[in-house]
Amino acid sequence: MTARTSGSAPAGPGRRDTRQRRLLRDQLSRQEAFVSAQQMYDDLRASGDRVGLATVYRTLQAMTEAGELDVLRSDDGEVLYRQCGPQHHHHLVCRACGVTVEVDGPAVERWATTAAAEHGFTEVTHVVELFGLCATCSRPS
Amino acid sequence: MTARTSGSAPAGPGRRDTRQRRLLRDQLSRQEAFVSAQQMYDDLRASGDRVGLATVYRTLQAMTEAGELDVLRSDDGEVLYRQCGPQHHHHLVCRACGVTVEVDGPAVERWATTAAAEHGFTEVTHVVELFGLCATCSRPS
């Protein structure tokens, strides 16, 4: 007999606790900066832990869909991930070191909503990110 | 004799008037929506004009560096181009058909500047785009 009989947790995909997922979660919670899948893969492997590249990609995507990670795209097209706070916010990212500050902008939210409405657009989302050099990376050599 | 003798226009790269560039410029000025290099390539070829894919990429990049085009990245990572007005503005883009409205947001500009300054960031740029469904694409079947 295989069928789920009743009342317990819906035993679908994405809920097993594996060594690989633990490693990725841990590394993400230690990360201040936005990082790419490739970077996570290299970092893990550098610290002696073996995790398949495909698994890194899969897990990061899954965590993103589960709302546990924020995503953004670097200038050269790489997808970057970061564990952020739960409330809606935007990012101030250092172009040099990746360090990120979460910022909120009520004014921006309002503007986005009204601007979209004025033009008859529906189901509107917004992408709002700031890029610059953090205080540390701003300093001369 | 080859050398530029004097006072005329600096005859560097990027200034020859070729059939390919005319075609691309024309198509862009007729386009209301953001489009990818691949799309431009397909469209040209569909109307019987032959332009190499590499040329499409090169020309779009060159025009962008020359400030003649705006760029943004679609959700799935493709780079999209559009001929826009010269002043600083942001975009309200239809996810379905690509139709784009240029919008400005003084409030956003101010917010970006102050938020970055508050955290000691320098050389700050911002990415602010709105995505949704335009009035036409919002209508049911």
Added chain:
DNA sequence: CTATTGTTGAGAACGATTCTCGTTACAAGG
């Protein structure tokens, strides 16, 4: 413990973009 089935990972496949390099064709000169 055993069966079930979600997970993993090596490597192939993909798709957008970039590079190579021999050929073509602007556009100044003469």
Added chain:
DNA sequence: CCTTGTAACGAGAATCGTTCTCAACAATAG
């Protein structure tokens, strides 16, 4: 016009991030 120097082209190979395939593995419920 015709000659030249060289910017621009373009077909195909090469990159590179990401996704797919599928056989081997390992969490878990019973």
